[in-house]
Amino acid sequence: AHARGGAGVAARAGGGFGGGAQQRGAAARQQGDAQAGAGTQTQAGAQTRAGAQAQTRAGAGECTACSALAMGELSADQEANLAFMAEEEKLALNLYSAFAAQYDARVFERIARSEARHLEAVRSLLEKYGIDDPTAGRAAGEFADTALQSMYDDLLALGAASPEDALGVGRTVELDDIAALDEALTGVTAEDVQHVLDNLRSASERHLAAFGG
Numbered sequence: 001a002h003a004r005g006g007a008g009v010a011a012r013a014g015g016g017f018g019g020g021a022q023q024r025g026a027a028a029r030q031q032g033d034a035q036a037g038a039g040t041q042t043q044a045g046a047q048t049r050a051g052a053q054a055q056t057r058a059g060a061g062e063c064t065a066c067s068a069l070a071m072g073e074l075s076a077d078q079e080a081n082l083a084f085m086a087e088e089e090k091l092a093l094n095l096y097s098a099f100a101a102q103y104d105a106r107v108f109e110r111i112a113r114s115e116a117r118h119l120e121a122v123r124s125l126l127e128k129y130g131i132d133d134p135t136a137g138r139a140a141g142e143f144a145d146t147a148l149q150s151m152y153d154d155l156l157a158l159g160a161a162s163p164e165d166a167l168g169v170g171r172t173v174e175l176d177d178i179a180a181l182d183e184a185l186t187g188v189t190a191e192d193v194q195h196v197l198d199n200l201r202s203a204s205e206r207h208l209a210a211f212g213g
Helices: 027-059 076-102 106-129 146-159 163-185 191-210
Strands: none
Touching: 076 106, 076 146, 076 163, 076 191, 106 163, 106 191, 146 163, 163 191
16 A cells, blocks of 8 residues: 655735825826836736736645646556546645644644545546546545555554654655555656646655655
């Protein structure tokens, strides 16, 4: 059984306006100010639109470019691996969320948010390829795969012992994830699937470092 994690970035956008309070006497000056204000408003509007687009891209997690990347052929084994990856992402998300609630360690909260985005990225691929999502309708800590269920229960109990043990669980999950992703990437030619798997692997390496690995 394998478990994986990942990291995400939230984009922010904003804009502001300022103005003077003095009256202008000349009509030409008033017209010039109005034109300048319109230009500033147009520029700010463009910045807001760009920020919204960046936020949309960030919110899409690791599947930012999936819709633009070409679909490919997946074997039955590759489809099964993709479905299993969704459960792996859910395992990491549920573990880190539980540890975030138990311990005053921001690393779990931060990486749990990343895991949520990664799970959505995998779910997007499952929907795109018409593959059943094994995580659909399942509560936190519940898994269709019996091996993953046992793994989750064991790691949750281990991490509940102390913050140090919880960090050790994080390292175990991310190391296992990297190995699983290396295997899952073998033979995959679909650009959209490669994109997600590559990003998930990079995220796991960053999360491993964050957990002290």
